[in-house]
Amino acid sequence: MASRGQDSAGLVIFSDGIPDGKYRYSIRVTEDQLPQADVKKIVDSLQQELAKALNTEVEVERVRPDGGVFVTTNDVDAVQAELFNIVPDASLVGYGQHMEILKDVGSPADVCNRFEVRDRSGYQAIGHTRMATESAVTIEHSHPFAPNSDLAVVHNGTFSNPFMVRRELAEQGIYTVTDNDTEVAARLIGRELAAGKQMAEALTTVTTTMDGFYTLLVGTADEFAVVRDSFACKPLVVAETDDYVAVASEYVAMVDLPNINDAQIYEPKPEELYIWKSNQDSSDKPVVTSLS
Amino acid sequence: MEVKSGQQRQTSSDQLVLDLNEITLRELNNRLRELEDGANVTIENPRGQHSICVGQLKRLNVTVNGHAGYFLGGLCDGPDITVNGSVGVACGENLMRGTIRVHGNASSNGGASAHGGTIIIDGDASSRTGISLKGGTIAVAGDIGHMSAFMAQAGTILVGGNAGYALGDSLYEAVIYVQGSIDSFGADAREEDMTEDDVAKVRELVELTGFDHIDPENVKRVASAKTLYHFDALKGQEY
Amino acid sequence: MKPIDKNEHPAVDRTHLAENHTWQPEMISYVQDMARTGLYEIRGGGGKRKVPSFDDLSFLAAAASRYPLEGYREKCTTETVLGTRFAENPIKLDIPVTIAGMSFGALSAQAKEALGRAATHVGTSTTTGDGGMTEEERQASKLLVYQLLPSRYGFNPRDVQRADAIEVVINQGAKPGGGGMLLGQKVSERVAKMRTLPPGIDQRSSSRHPDWTGPDDLTIKIEELREATGWKVPIYVKIGATRVLNDVKLAINAGADVVVVDGMVGGTAATQDVYMEHTGIPTLAAVRLARQAISEMGMDGEVQLMVSGGLRTGADVAKALALGADCVSLGMAVLIAMGMNSKTLEMDGQLYDLSDEYEALGTTADHYHHLHTGLCPAGIATQDPELSKRLDVDTAARRVINYLNALVMELTTLARACGKSSVHNLEPEDLVALTIESAAMAKVPLAGTDWIPGQSF
Numbered sequence: 001m002a003s004r005g006q007d008s009a010g011l012v013i014f015s016d017g018i019p020d021g022k023y024r025y026s027i028r029v030t031e032d033q034l035p036q037a038d039v040k041k042i043v044d045s046l047q048q049e050l051a052k053a054l055n056t057e058v059e060v061e062r063v064r065p066d067g068g069v070f071v072t073t074n075d076v077d078a079v080q081a082e083l084f085n086i087v088p089d090a091s092l093v094g095y096g097q098h099m100e101i102l103k104d105v106g107s108p109a110d111v112c113n114r115f116e117v118r119d120r121s122g123y124q125a126i127g128h129t130r131m132a133t134e135s136a137v138t139i140e141h142s143h144p145f146a147p148n149s150d151l152a153v154v155h156n157g158t159f160s161n162p163f164m165v166r167r168e169l170a171e172q173g174i175y176t177v178t179d180n181d182t183e184v185a186a187r188l189i190g191r192e193l194a195a196g197k198q199m200a201e202a203l204t205t206v207t208t209t210m211d212g213f214y215t216l217l218v219g220t221a222d223e224f225a226v227v228r229d230s231f232a233c234k235p236l237v238v239a240e241t242d243d244y245v246a247v248a249s250e251y252v253a254m255v256d257l258p259n260i261n262d263a264q265i266y267e268p269k270p271e272e273l274y275i276w277k278s279n280q281d282s283s284d285k286p287v288v289t290s291l292s
Numbered sequence: 293m294e295v296k297s298g299q300q301r302q303t304s305s306d307q308l309v310l311d312l313n314e315i316t317l318r319e320l321n322n323r324l325r326e327l328e329d330g331a332n333v334t335i336e337n338p339r340g341q342h343s344i345c346v347g348q349l350k351r352l353n354v355t356v357n358g359h360a361g362y363f364l365g366g367l368c369d370g371p372d373i374t375v376n377g378s379v380g381v382a383c384g385e386n387l388m389r390g391t392i393r394v395h396g397n398a399s400s401n402g403g404a405s406a407h408g409g410t411i412i413i414d415g416d417a418s419s420r421t422g423i424s425l426k427g428g429t430i431a432v433a434g435d436i437g438h439m440s441a442f443m444a445q446a447g448t449i450l451v452g453g454n455a456g457y458a459l460g461d462s463l464y465e466a467v468i469y470v471q472g473s474i475d476s477f478g479a480d481a482r483e484e485d486m487t488e489d490d491v492a493k494v495r496e497l498v499e500l501t502g503f504d505h506i507d508p509e510n511v512k513r514v515a516s517a518k519t520l521y522h523f524d525a526l527k528g529q530e531y
Numbered sequence: 532m533k534p535i536d537k538n539e540h541p542a543v544d545r546t547h548l549a550e551n552h553t554w555q556p557e558m559i560s561y562v563q564d565m566a567r568t569g570l571y572e573i574r575g576g577g578g579k580r581k582v583p584s585f586d587d588l589s590f591l592a593a594a595a596s597r598y599p600l601e602g603y604r605e606k607c608t609t610e611t612v613l614g615t616r617f618a619e620n621p622i623k624l625d626i627p628v629t630i631a632g633m634s635f636g637a638l639s640a641q642a643k644e645a646l647g648r649a650a651t652h653v654g655t656s657t658t659t660g661d662g663g664m665t666e667e668e669r670q671a672s673k674l675l676v677y678q679l680l681p682s683r684y685g686f687n688p689r690d691v692q693r694a695d696a697i698e699v700v701i702n703q704g705a706k707p708g709g710g711g712m713l714l715g716q717k718v719s720e721r722v723a724k725m726r727t728l729p730p731g732i733d734q735r736s737s738s739r740h741p742d743w744t745g746p747d748d749l750t751i752k753i754e755e756l757r758e759a760t761g762w763k764v765p766i767y768v769k770i771g772a773t774r775v776l777n778d779v780k781l782a783i784n785a786g787a788d789v790v791v792v793d794g795m796v797g798g799t800a801a802t803q804d805v806y807m808e809h810t811g812i813p814t815l816a817a818v819r820l821a822r823q824a825i826s827e828m829g830m831d832g833e834v835q836l837m838v839s840g841g842l843r844t845g846a847d848v849a850k851a852l853a854l855g856a857d858c859v860s861l862g863m864a865v866l867i868a869m870g871m872n873s874k875t876l877e878m879d880g881q882l883y884d885l886s887d888e889y890e891a892l893g894t895t896a897d898h899y900h901h902l903h904t905g906l907c908p909a910g911i912a913t914q915d916p917e918l919s920k921r922l923d924v925d926t927a928a929r930r931v932i933n934y935l936n937a938l939v940m941e942l943t944t945l946a947r948a949c950g951k952s953s954v955h956n957l958e959p960e961d962l963v964a965l966t967i968e969s970a971a972m973a974k975v976p977l978a979g980t981d982w983i984p985g986q987s988f
Binding site: 347 | 682683684686687688689691692715726727728729732733737741742743748751752754755756758759760761762
Binding site for chain 2: 003232233237250251252253254255
């Protein structure tokens with residue numbers, strides 16, 4: 001899976017939801033490779049202080065090499081504010097009822113080993129390996145980008161007008177934390193979905209606003225979508241079986257999937273939206289909407 | 293499916309099996325280069341790897357059992373390759389001579405800049421098939437994707453299914469025959485009347501490929517209108 | 532002394548004759564040509580505008596604190612090895628100066644052969660250019676770099692396997708973001724055949740490769756080229772200088788052995804003027820950024836940096852090496868050495884005046900940029916059989932040998948003056964800048980100060 005980049009890697013896992021009123025927060029407390037005991041100490045103390053500050057229950061679902069997955073109130077603004085009070089260097093990688101996100105720099109294999117990805121499960125996941133083009137190689141710059149609750153976006157390609165879209169978003173009070181072009185697209189999708197738009201509408205906004213070459217994958221709690229620009233130069237392959245749908249830049253990344261030899265394999269067409277509903281019993285076929 | 297009409301080569305009965313689970317890609321390509329004309333080789337477990345059987349200049353008979361990645365049979369001048377599976381981006385890129393037969397689908401840029409040889413896809417082929425084609429033949433039983441034959445200079449493309457948008461954009465002398473529908477023509481591409489020579493050419497290709505669903509009397513010929521042959525800025529600036 | 536009537540004004544008021552910097556005579560012609568023809572200007576040569584260059588730098592040669600080496604006596608080595616990262620057979624050059632890719636088509640077969648012979652004689656490599664490899668060129672050049680260009684004209688796997696290195700051309704300094712443009716008059720029968728095109732058409736080369744897009748695909752492409760050549764020969768990646776820091780890193784990430792960075796004043800046979808004058812960054816700035824990228828990747832000594840674009844003299848080469856290049860490559864310079872833009876032509880022992888022919892092209896010797904016309908009076912940038920004959924291969928090769936020898940002597944002279952026994956030991960600290968612009972771009976201090984604009988320490 002690493003043939004397209006060894007700079008960084010990231011993963012989002014969507015698993016069974018936690019109760020309404022609460023979110024699962026993926027929180028990085030350190031960018032250093034600290035001993036696990038030290039990380040656990042920080043996580044434990046953050047848990048206690050956060051609970052005190054928020055005056056509510058805070059659980060630690062999982063301790064990770066970079067921090068932990070916390071479960072508490074879905075008042076994101078309050079959690080974020082208190083988090084930075086307590087651990088100023090902390091970073092909120094992503095949050096939602098279903099989603100856990102991890103990202104790191106280094107080779108995908110190392111990242112997966114470090115985060116023990118092999119042992120994880122869920123109903124939907126996106127992994128990404130990065131070959132940085134114009135922006136820096138940092139943990140923040142790694143994909144996926146997760147601007148909203150239960151929303152994760154990854155990208156292959158390069159946008160050619162990210163700065164003007166970033167300025168437009170900033171005027172609306174939507175700020176990026178990196179100079180990465182993908183983050184701009186992610187926040188644009190986030191803006192649309194937060195305004196109550198459907199996925200198809202949100203992606204149409206991307207294709208009409210953003211210029212350049214791109215293949216985008218978007219995951220939410222109940223949907224999974226892909227879209228390619230009109231040239232569709234950046235590759236994408238879909239494999240569908242009765243049991244799963246897999247999407248990758250290349251077939252080689254899917255070669256070890258169960259029953260891959262029986263899968264229906266095809267390439268999404270340019271400027272068409274492919275949207276799969278997660279947790280859908282009847283069919284794994286995507287809803288395909290043509291933009292052209 | 294066997295490649296017909298004179299495409300078969302004299303073969304020896306020895307069948308060499310090279311398993312990509314056992315040797316590296318580099319060993320594979322080096323081993324292939326050491327073989328003599330007419331050798332028969334089967335490649336097992338390609339597992340989507342790139343650059344299988346590239347840069348081969350001998351007249352080998354190669355069978356690949358499974359799906360291949362980018363550039364299958366790229367930079368070749370000689371071998372006949374059969375793939376029992378699908379191929380990734382740009383199979384047969386810059387092919388000079390020989391045949392690539394894919395019993396599956398082909399990803400984008402198939403036969404990019406091929407100067408000769410024959411590429412036969414039994415399934416569908418994706419976008420930009422035959423981009424920059426400089427000779428030879430590409431035959432696709434099913435559909436081809438958008439912008440196929442972009443800037444194709446010479447050679448022939450036969451499509452048994454439908455063609456995606458902007459077919460034949462900026463074509464030079466290459467000719468495309470399409471049995472099904474065409475989403476749109478690219479700049480300077482147009483449909484032309486079929487001549488007897490065209491019908492004979494398509495019949496020959498149907499014979500070669502076994503694509504019996506194609507009716508040589510009933511395909512569309514797409515070629516260059518030649519309005520871009522000489523630079524004219526007054527033609528509008530979108531192109 | 533003559534009395535002046537106070538009410539008398541001079542016949543010409545000088546304020547009306549003030550030079551208009553916005554509307555220079557060339558610009559007035561440029562706009563009026565666009566209005567007349569509806570076409571933008573297509574020409575050859577390369578960018579003409581004044582940009583900060585190696586001329587704006589000077590060496591801090593040895594005096595009391597450092598010891599110079601004796602010119603012509605004490606050794607100063609020039610050997611250069613390219614492609615040490617992955618290739619089984621790196622390229623070993625006697626001098627850190629190579630001949631850049633120039634196509635058969637843009638140049639006559641005679642010109643290509645002369646370059647090949649000269650390069651072999653001085654122990655360096657030539658590069659094919661668009662349109663494939665000619666037999667004359669392969670025979671003449673001991674070390675031949677085979678370019679893989681977006682157009683793939685005449686690209687042949689058999690030639691891949693008889694090349695000494697492969698250069699993947701992403702684009703070039705004269706026209707980053709664009710392809711070339713060979714106008715019909717140069718598309719002769721032989722050129723047309725090599726490019727699989729109808730003769731006489733205007734031929735636009737593509738700006739992207741047909742079989743890969745983006746740096747991740749490039750990784751796979753380079754691997755294919757290695758597989759096709761048995762990992763024997765070095766793979767170069769050539770990039771027009773724009774986002775140099777990013778692009779060099781990506782080329783290295785994709786697996787390049789050698790990165791070739793071509794600055795904005797680099798030459799070309801034919802492209803739109805607007806590309807040449809309004810895209811890219813000067814070579815001076817590009818070298819430093821490219822070296823920075825290689826260092827940040829930890830690839831110093833492993834990936835080599837070749838620099839090109841507007842280099843002419845041993846001083847230019849010495850400064851490029853000091854700023855971080857391992858090697859340079861020359862294009863326009865060797866054409867000029869062969870006689871391009873010369874008022875005179877020597878043929879069969881007779882000297883001829885070419886002024887009339889330059890005038891017929893609407894130019895003069897010294898201002899000839901009409902490589903796109905194929906009417907080169909010197910017989911270099913042409914496919915016309917009569918014009919081509921003017922270039923005597925032996926004479927042209929001799930001129931290039933002389934030029935390269937003299938240029939390398941200039942290079943070693945400067946290196947020795949700085950106390951270096953190898954030209955590769957020149958370093959940025961050996962240089963100062965004579966202008967603020969060049970100080971900022973080359974990141975060396977303004978002469979007489981320790982000030983590098985934009986650097987806080």
